[in-house]
Amino acid sequence: MAEKKKDNLKDKLFYKPGNGYDHLTEAEEKKMNKYCEDYKDFLDHCKTERLCVNYCIELAEKKGFKEYKFGQEIKAGDKFYYNNRGKMIMLAVVGTDSLEKGINLTAAHTDAPRLDLKPNPLYEEAEIAYLKTHHYGGIRKYQWVARPLEIHGVVVLADGSEVAVNIGADEGDPQFIIEDLLPHLKKPSDERPLDKAVPSELLNVVVGSRPIGGSEESDRVKLGIMKLLNEKYGMVEEDFISAELEVVPAGKAQDIGLDRSLIAAYGHDDRVCAYAEMAGLFDAKKVKKTGVCIFADKEEIGSVGVTGMISEALEWFVGDMCKSQGVDIRDCFAHSFCVSADVTAAYDPNYSEVFEARNDSKINHGVAFCKYTGHGGKAGASDASAETVGKLRKLMNDNGVVWQMSQMGKNEQGGGGTVALDLANRNIETIDAGVPVLSMHAPFETVAKFDCYMTYKCMKTVFEKA
Ligand code: MN
Ligand code: MN
Helix, strand or coil, X not given: CHHHHHHHHHXXXXXXXXXXXXXXXXXXXXXXXXXXXXXXXXXXXCCCHHHHHHHHHHHHHHCCCEECCCCCCCCCCCEEEEEECCCEEEEEXXXXXXXXXXXXXXXXXXXXXXEEEEEEXXXXXXXXXXXXXXXXXXXXXXXXXXXXXEEEEEEECCCCXXXXXXXXXXXXXXXXXXXXXXXXXXXXXXXXXHHHCCCHHHCCEEEECCCCCCCCCXXXXXXXXXXXXXXXXXXXXXXXXXXEEEEEECCCCEEECCCCCEEEECCHHHHHHXXXXXXXXXXXXXXXXXXXEEEECCHHHCCCCCCCCCCCHHHHXXXXXXXXXXXXXXXXXXXXXXXXXXXXXXXXXXXXXXXXXXXXXXXXXXXXXXXXXXXXXXXXXXXXXXXXXXXXXXXXXXXXXXXXXXXXXXXXXXXXXXXXXXXXXXXCEEEEEECEEECCCCCCEEEXXXXXXXXXXXXXXXXXXX
């Protein structure tokens, strides 16, 4: 009997985060699996930030969202999207409360680490045609060689018209590759540390090998490639200069494991959070405070530029809605609440030496909140207050959302930043949250279906009740 009593006291007093499956009902698991099928479909349509914006508009319009017209009147129940230059998007559902009471914001980013083509990329060497690239965001460059690749983006032609380029995703499309050296030949880089093994300037994408024209001519393979590009897109070589062409891993999102509990895909960071926010906003009922999701571009390189989170695009959009209600945007922001959702590193037992098991997130333990990100002594973090964490904790517990706390590895081991501070800097109460990811920033990242679903439930709850 004494033994039993002690256990009860432990139950009462100890914090015991656990595996989400221990409390998942069959009905919930069905919903989870349906949600994850839709999410995988989203990923397959969204290999770049531009494709994300296009597909979000397509999905939003099906749900009754309309393009926001600046200067228009707004009323409760209205649903809008604001497309910022095709690379950043905001979605809003107007609530019954005045904007003076603040909005419920969820923010994520839809850019992902990749290889961008350089402005003058096409060349031929040893009768092989290549495209030179410049990596975007933090990648382990050795992971990008000897694997199939796709190219997506836009080209602005000399006459100012724009053509979309999408090669490698459709059935029957050719794909691309970056070579690696065979193990039989020792290369100088074998002696280099892993992060220097494949220098960025070696990430040259093979685009062809078939020469055209007479054997006495030079650059015949390059000419063959230019001819194909000209026939299909009307391009000449100079047009590469006004293009944004992104090289990304080929392949669709895949179930992983015999139990299919995981999903591997390119770009979970941070489309897994963006999708959760959008689906949460779509499904939110009885929205009192206006709900807004922001899918920012450029997070992986510091949230810079007109489509990054530091731009005033948010003020431009929310400020215009405020005008229609005669509200000062500063009053709106001061009373707003933001969940800045970005992925976090899941505890990986293969590399346990860099993790801090008590505080790092674990797969299948639910949506991961983070009081502070940053590195060293939390530099670059938006440190959420006890009150903010407390508010979210209560909200989740009251609404059956499985959550956990997270950080990223041992102190001084590394760290990372998110868009949270860009929102907090606007006098908006902000907290980080997101999905734990295994092999984050790899060409194929892995997440748990349970965590994806709980992140969606978290976002829906925020829009309905925060
Ligand atoms: Mn991210
Ligand atoms: Mn990232």
